[in-house]
Structures are given as C-alpha cells and as structure tokens.
C-alpha cells in the first residue's frame with residue numbers, strides 16, 4: 321500500500337469497493353417491497369456487477385495486473401486508461417484461491433455461477449427465473465458479499481473511504497435483514513405443506529430453498545413455484561447446482577456419476593447424494609421420478 325501512496329495512485333485502488341457497495345445498495349433497493357419484473361432485472365444485473373467488482377477489488381489490492389485476462393501481458397498504461405480485457409468472475413475466484421489463499425465457500429461460488437447464468441439469460445432473452453428465486457438467491461449472495469467486504473476488503477481501506485464503506489454496508493445489512501425476514505416468513509408458512517414430504521424434499525436448484533418436492537408429478541418447488549416436467553433433466557440440473565457436477569455426454573455410464581438407474585422405476589433419476597429436508601446433512605440415494613430411497617445404489 322505504501323508503494324501505491326508514494327506514487328500518487330492511492331485513489332486508483334479504492335473506488336472499486338465503493339462502486340461495488342453502490343451496486344449492492346441498488347440491489348436491496350430493487351428487492352425491497354414488491355419487486356416487479358423490471359426491479360428483478362436490475363437486481364440481477366447490479367448483483368452480478370457488484371460481485372465482479374468486489375472480488376476483483378481484492379485482487380487489485382494485491383496487484384493491479386491480477387485483473388487482466390492475461391496478467392503476463394498486463395500493461396500499466398492500459399490499466400490506467402481502462403483499455404484492457406479483464407478476467408472473468410470465475411477466473412477471479414480461482415486467482416483469489418491460488419494466489420491469495422482466499423478460499424470462497426462452495427455454496428457461495430455455486431450461487432455466483434447460477435447468478436452468472438441468469439445474467440447471461442437476461443442479456444439474450446430476458447429473465448425466466450421466478451421472482452422468489454431471484455430474491456432468495458440474491459439474499460444469499462448479498463450475505464456472502466457483505467462478509468467478504470468485512471473480512472477481505474475493509475482492512476485495506478482507511479480514512480473517509482473506510483467510514484463511507486462501513487456506513488453503506490451497515491445500511492445495506494439492515495435492509496437485507498428485512499428481505500431475509502420475508503423469505504423466512506414464506507418458508508414458515510410452507511412448513512405444514514412440506515412436512516409430510518420431508519423425505520423427498522430437496523433444495524431447489526432455482527431458488528436454493530429446501531422446498532422442491534420430487535418423486536411424483538408435478539415436480540414443483542413450493543417456494544418459488546418453478547415446475548419441472550422431466551425428472552431426468554431435473555436430476556441433472558440438481559446435481560449441477562447442488563453438487564457442482566456438470567453433466568456431459570457419456571457421464572451416465574460412469575460408476576462415479578452421481579445419478580444412477582433407479583432399481584424401482586428404471587429411470588435414470590436416482591440421485592445418490594441428495595440432501596433432503598428429513599436429512600439435510602447426509603447423502604440420501606433418492607429417486608427424483610418415483611421418490612424411492614435405495615441405500616445400495618443402482
């Protein structure tokens with residue numbers, strides 16, 4: 321930091337954090353009250369922007385070249401003029417881990433990759449995610465980013481910047497707790513509906529809540545109302561989001577693939593490591609098509 325201050329570029333390093341906080345402030349604005357589709361669109365876009373800016377802000381604190389797509393060809397002049405191609409958010413996460421030993425929790429990186437997919441979907445054909453899914457996932461990511469700011473970015477700030485960042489984060493956190501309370505209230509209202517199905521209720525790949533009842537049609541999340549017609553596709557979507565295992569052609573033949581053929585209904589829908597509402601912390605071999613539990617596997 322002394323080097324930065326000595327060469328007169330101190331401010332170059334600070335605006336990204338304040339910029340990221342400003343985006344987060346906008347996200348809670350858009351999610352407060354009864355968000356309409358336009359509010360949700362900007363909540364997703366600004367949350368994605370905040371995530372990118374804040375994760376890279378930590379790289380910038382280490383060295384400005386680390387935000388270049390190719391750090392080996394980083395150029396100070398192009399950095400200062402902003403005329404360079406920056407690394408992707410997924411790459412920033414890898415650099416945080418490999419270079420700075422900042423290991424982000426897997427739950428957070430999964431949420432971020434889902435957010436990136438939504439952002440891309442928005443750019444091309446509009447958002448198709450249900451409103452409660454956006455609110456619920458956004459609340460998780462906001463929680464994570466506020467912790468990230470506290471732990472990894474605040475220590476690099478001082479003076480007025482630190483004061484401003486502290487106040488803004490406080491303001492965001494207080495409104496976020498209101499949004500979180502609404503989400504919890506909705507889950508509480510659902511608990512009598514979900515209780516009889518606890519053994520075949522899994523976390524929804526859209527909203528992240530333990531509210532997706534599988535095993536019989538309709539395969540519908542009671543929290544965000546997203547419905548899935550095809551149990552095979554849903555099982556693949558689930559292991560992609562919940563277990564971070566992206567399906568590729570041919571994987572269904574592998575003994576290590578977490579979906580096997582169900583001995584009960586003969587569909588390729590037996591998810592070996594499902595986390596259910598009845599046993600959220602253990603791995604239940606649960607068939608998404610017939611709802612059977614088969615401890616021995618396929």
Ligand SMILES: [Zn+2]
Nearest residue numbers: 524527541544
């Ligand atoms: Zn859902």
Ligand SMILES: [Zn+2]
Nearest residue numbers: 582585607610
């Ligand atoms: Zn089955």
